[in-house]
Amino acid sequence: MATDYDAPRKTEEESPAESLEALQASRGSGAQTAVIDVDENDTAEGIDLPGADLSGEELTVVVVPEQSDEFTCSSCFLVRHRSQIALEKNGLKYCYDCEG
Template sequence: MSSEDTLSLEGLRAHEAENSSLNDDGEVVEPLQLDPRDIGDEEIKLSLKPRQSNEFTCSECFLVQNKSRISHVEPDGSMICQDCD
């Protein structure tokens, strides 16, 4: 590798580091600043239920969905939802 190749590689790395705060469209992405008052001492309460008899877990996206959303069943028995088909 010549010194020109090394310099250009270093230049590319420096350029990449400078642009790391850009999104795919080249727009500047501001870091998310959360106000501690917004996330203070609040508790998140949720209830979890086991998968129901009319539900399945898609083998592609792993979301639990209603069986009416089954697109097809693979030969191995795994079920695929309409969104993943």
């Protein structure tokens, strides 16, 4: 049997006027408060806007020197593992990503 999804739904429980009256009565019966779950990390203080003055901020980054089994690609300047050397030309090393 075909169903017409555009046809209005028929409910036997209540008419729309009765349900509207019940809704209005329930709203007026008590004060409702909205409870918002806010994570401390989601506040606006934790967000830096583009162009913000960060001159007073101090960054703490641990810089690890290049290890003996690593090299710096002469094309993309990323530190890679020695197994990623694709080409070595004139003392310069290139990774597989740059050399294809």
